[in-house]
Amino acid sequence: MSGCVFCGIVAGEVPAFRVADEPDGVAFLDTRPVFKGHVLVVPRTHLVALTDLPTDDLAGYFGLVQRIAGAVESGLGSGGTFVAQNNKVSQSVPHLHTHVVPRTKGDGLRGFFWPRHRYADDAEAQTYADRVAAALSAG
Template sequence: MSGCVFCGIVAGEVAAFRVADEPDGVAFLDTRPVFAGHVLVVPRVHLVTLGELPADLLPGYFALVRRLAVAVETGLGAGGTFVAMNNKVSQSVPHLHTHVVPRTKGDGLRGFFWPRTRYQDDTEAQTYADRIAAAL
């Protein structure tokens, strides 16, 4: 898609520190990493949200994400990884992308800075569960 920086990276028109370039997607270093080695994985086709990813592309795309999560941990000697995706809200580039962030114990990252809450009671929790299940 014209004007999309991630499409430009996929096409080789925009420079990036590539980690993987495969039929199922392209992975490259985030230019503003949470921690050094923070990788973004994008599908080759321009899609904005996970909901737009065709079912036939899911296995290959998420297999690549899984492989990157293992490679980031192994290659960097990280204690683990944080794998995340935003859909619309907080999506700085409107192209589907998955973050693979290396983690180490005591690195200071606290739940990716998400405020945590509690349900008022089990009834409220069940109501939310039911609404999501009904939407499936």
């Protein structure tokens, strides 16, 4: 897609510190890493959100994400990884991408990056569960 920096990286028109370039996607260092070694994995095709990724491409794409997570851990000696994805909201680049962030015990990253909100009670929680389940079965 014209003007998409990630499409430019995939095409080789925008420089990036590539980690992998495979049929299922391209992985490269994030220019604004949470921690050094933070990798972004993108599909080769311009898609905005996870819901746009064809079902037939899930195994290949997430297989690449899984291999990158293992490589970040073993290659950097991290204790693990944080793997995350924003869909539409909070995407600084509107192209599907998965963050693979190296983690070490005591690195200062606590849970998710946003505050938590409790349900008022079990009835409210059940209402949310029911709404999601209904949309899943409709869809």
